[in-house]
Amino acid sequence: xxxxxxxxxxxxxxxxxxxxxxxxxxxxxxxxxxxxxxxxxxxxxxxxxxxxxxxxxxxxxxxxx
Numbered sequence: 001x002x003x004x005x006x007x008x009x010x011x012x013x014x015x016x017x018x019x020x021x022x023x024x025x026x027x028x029x030x031x032x033x034x035x036x037x038x039x040x041x042x043x044x045x046x047x048x049x050x051x052x053x054x055x056x057x058x059x060x061x062x063x064x065x
Contacts, residue, residue, distance in 0.1 A: 005054060007047065014044030031058065
């Protein structure tokens, strides 16, 4: 499943405009703590010296009983 357009060497410096958080020290942890599965977020990414905004749709895991 293709879920993002991140490339090797990209640096994520913000999620939805938030660059620092008192609890989360990584973008991945920020999304786990502050977002709900299935939410859409915008990543602030530094790529080749340029700042870009990249949409990301988180996905919800489904489990069968």
